[in-house]
Amino acid sequence: MTSSAARLVVLVSGSGSNLQALLDATADPAYGAEVVAVGADRDGIAGLERAVAAGVPTFVTRVGDHPTRADWDAALTAQVAAYRPDLVVSAGFLKLVGARFLDAFGDRYVNTHNSLLPAFPGMNGPRDALAYGVKLAGATLFFVDAGVDTGPIVAQVAVPVEPDDDEASLTERIKQAERAQLVEYVGRLVRHGWSISHRKVTIG
Incomplete structure (x- = not known):
């Protein structure tokens, strides 16, 4: 990596599939970033093993x-x-950070959620979307604030709900779209910069 590459710290709590996508992307110098550390709230998880590898x-x-x-x-x-x-x-980091963390990183801490926010915040986005009967589910990348899934939105991707979907099948399709969106927009943010004004995120 060149010295001009943006420095990413990735936080994980589980398998680290989103982390792996970022690690794969940052292997290309043109992506413009490097993962300089991976943090977790627990030991013995696959996400940490991916980082060590x-x-x-x-x-x-x-x-x-x-x-x-x-x-x-x-x-x-x-x-x-x-x-x-x-x-x-935040790549599957399952802890809510507090005021100290947000004071330090609130305008540069992104998270991804498996619904089209502000619809269906919380832990069960795909399940709640199915229960409501929506025709479009999806994923949202946003800057974290003090609320639960309430921060300024960077990007969203829609995932159609199929007639035979159950929670597992919809969740898996959302994960694939979510991962691609995360990699694309983290790259855009670090390469072009961003500003946040009145909840509107502008890249470049």
């Missing part, structure tokens, strides 16, 4: 190791800050 430094900051959630948030903030990221990416 790629030669990327890792760290684990467990909530249970800290007296309060605020202490955990401060520790996570310090760990991430040590790698001087240009952009922090």
